[in-house]
Each structure stands twice: as structure tokens, then as C-alpha cells.
Amino acid sequence: MILYPAIDLKDGQAVRLLRGDMEKSTVFNDKPADQAKSFVDAGCEWLHLVDLNGAFAGEPVNGAAVEAILAACPGVPAQLGGGIRDMATIEAWIEKGLQRVILGTVAVENPDLVREAAKAFPGHVAVGIDARNGKVATKGWAEETDVMVTDLAKSFEDAGVSAIIYTDINRDGAMGGPNIEATEALARAVSIPVIASGGVSSLADLTALRDTGVIAGAISGRALYDGAIDLAEALALLKG
Template identity: 45%
Template sequence: MIILPAIDIQNGECVRLYQGDFSTAHKVSDSPQETAAQFRKAGAEWVHMVDLDGAKEARAKNTALFLEIAKHSGLKVELGGGIRTLETVETYLESGISRVILGSAAVKNPELVEQAVKRFGERIAVGIDAKNEMVATEGWLDASKIHYLELAKRMEGIGVRYLIYTDISRDGALSGVNLEQLGALNRAVSCEIIASGGVSGLADVEACKSLGLYGVICGKAVYTGALPLESAIEMAGDQRC
């Protein structure tokens, strides 16, 4: 299993949100670049990055910063937020980003996901963000009427290999991952599952590994010190996925 420490970017700064609420954004680091360097020093191979401005405005923002980290940090970058066109996907993947996440597009433009998967294969992931098991889009500002398992099966059907599942109610809350929903998702599809939202400590990492998940995204717990990143990476095992 791999550990993906998270860097969320708003106005060029590294911030964290509570339950996806943009009004709760608070700065957690003086430098995204330095944060990435610290993650690398702790043994991380991947970093999960989110363009919060892009998610809110439905277009790519902060692009230069993401490409800089991909080029200079020594980390493989998994990036989501505001990616709505095949051209944006292509730009990122051909400029050093290792894996691109399509979220809102999975609901509103599944044809884009299908085209991206046909062209870029395993370098495409789909983010499924849900509250009360129903999918939310546009930076979690819009609710849909699609159950998260239904969307997961649709994505599996068009060839998506990686799914990132976030229980919005737990994101940034340090309340523990939603093992019940993650387990149900892992049983429902053959995709590789990455857990996101609510990681509070090493016990969550151990639980996700026991479920047989592919990866775990760790945000607030790393920044508060509740989750020692080096210990989490050691517990997870092989990071070379």
C-alpha cells in the first residue's frame, strides 16, 4: 500500500479545509515546495495535490506551481481539481504530472473520462467524493443524485483503474476513515482504491492496509503531527506502486 501525503493549494498557498468548506481554509505551510521536500525526506514516493481554486472555478489554476513540484521535488504527483478538458489532462501528463484525477467530470462528462482513459490508461484516476453516500461535485459545492457505488461501477465499466474515495463528512475532521464504505467499494469493483478523508493516525493506515486498499491520502493528520509520516510509510510497506 502507498501513502500519499496531501498538499492542497489555494492562491498559491498550502492550506487545509474542514469538510470541503472553502470558508474554513487555513494556511498550514509557508512553502508548498518545502512541504514536498519534507515529504520526500520522510520516505514518500507520491504526493497528492489538489487545485482548490481550480475545483471552485472549474478550470486549471496554479498550474506552474504543480509542474514545478513535479519537476523538482523528486515525488510523483497525483493532481486533481478543475480538470475539465482533455487538453488540460494532456498538458499536465505531458509536463511531468504522474497521475491526473477527474472528479466532477465523472458525473457531468463521463465521455471525457472515457476519452482520457483510452488515451492515457492508468495515468487517469477518478475521484469520488460523497456525503451521506451521495456523490458531490464542483469542489463539493454541488450535490448529485448518484450513489457512490453506482458511479464507481460506471467508472470501472469504462476502464478506470484508480478510484479515490472521500467521505466529505470526515475530511479534515481527524475522525477516522469510513471503513464501512471503503470496504463496500473495494468489494464492489475491481479498481484500485485510494482512501481519503478522516485519517487520524496510524490505526487508520493499518485498517486500510487490512482492507487491501491500494493507497491512503493523509492530510491534516500529517500537518498536526497526529500521524508521523515516516511511521505511516513504514507501516504501509512498498511505496513503489
């Protein structure tokens, strides 16, 4: 199981939100590229980036910070979500060296775009499914839909999507542990690799996710910044 350190970008800084609330943000580093480099120096194999402003704006806002991270961490693949809602943006990011784009809101509103992108850029397109109480939320988690998580995930089974990033919004940034039961159920319901996000806050959480045997990865943010998880120790644990 791969551990993805998270760098959430707001106004050019690395922050963490509490349950997705833009008004409840904590700045952890005003130089996101330095933060990324510290994760890479600890041995991480991937980086997970989110353009928080972009998720609300519907277009990239923290592009300069993302590009600085890519330049500071050559050779380490990164995935990015937030405000990526058209083919031109997808193509631009992949050309700039991003390994994987994460399509969230657009996966609900324009699923054909996900299929088109996954076909055009094999292995470079993931779907981000953010949920409250089993139902998908969009537009930076501000809008709730009636779409069920499993139904949305299954609709992309034949699309060539490289991964599904599943976030339980109620757990995100709250340090209360991930929703292992829901994440495992989703991973067993689809053949697409599922990455857990939201509330991953201890080595025990990582062990529990790994021990399901079906979850492909885990994203952690606040716990790494607060020191609740030592990244090098966690990576060693997951390598077994």
C-alpha cells in the same frame, strides 16, 4: 497499501480545509514545493495534489505551484485533482510530468471524457468520487447529486481507469477517522483500485484500512501537518 501525503493548494499556499469549506482553511506552508520536498525526504512514494481554487473555477488556478512541486520532486509520481475538465488540460498536465490526473466533477457530468482520456493515456487517469451520505458531490463539493457512489464507480469498470479516490466529505479535515466501512464496501464492489481519503488521522486508521485487504491506498493531510501521523513511521508500518 500506499500512503499519499496530501498538499491542498489554495491561493498558491498549502492549506487544509475543514469538511471542504473554503472559508475554513488553515495555511500550513506558503511554499508548497518545500512541503512536498519534506514529504519526499521522509520517504513517500507518491504525492497527492489538489487545486482547490481550480475545483471551483472549473480550470487550473494553482498551476504554478503544481509545476514548482513537480520540479522540486523529480522521480516521485504525483496525482492532481481540481479543475481538470477537458482533454487539453489533461494532456498538458501529463506532458508536464504529472503521473496521474484525477477527474471528479467531469466524471459525473461528462463520463465519456473519462473514457476517452483513460484510453488516450493508459494508467494516467483516475476518478475522484467525493460523497456525502453515499451520494456524489461535485464542483468543489458545493453541489450534491442523486448519483450513488457505487453506481458511479461501477460505470467505469471497463474504462481503463487506474484508480478511484473516494473521499467522505463529512470526515475530511475533521481528524475523526476515515469511513472504513463505506470505503471497504466500495473496494469490494469494483475491480478498480480504491484509495481512501478523508479523516485518515492516526496510525490505527492506516492499519485498519490496510487490514481490510482490499484498499489500495490512503491519503492523509492534516494529520501529517499536525504531527498526529509521523510520515516516516507510517511508511515503515505499511511496508511491514
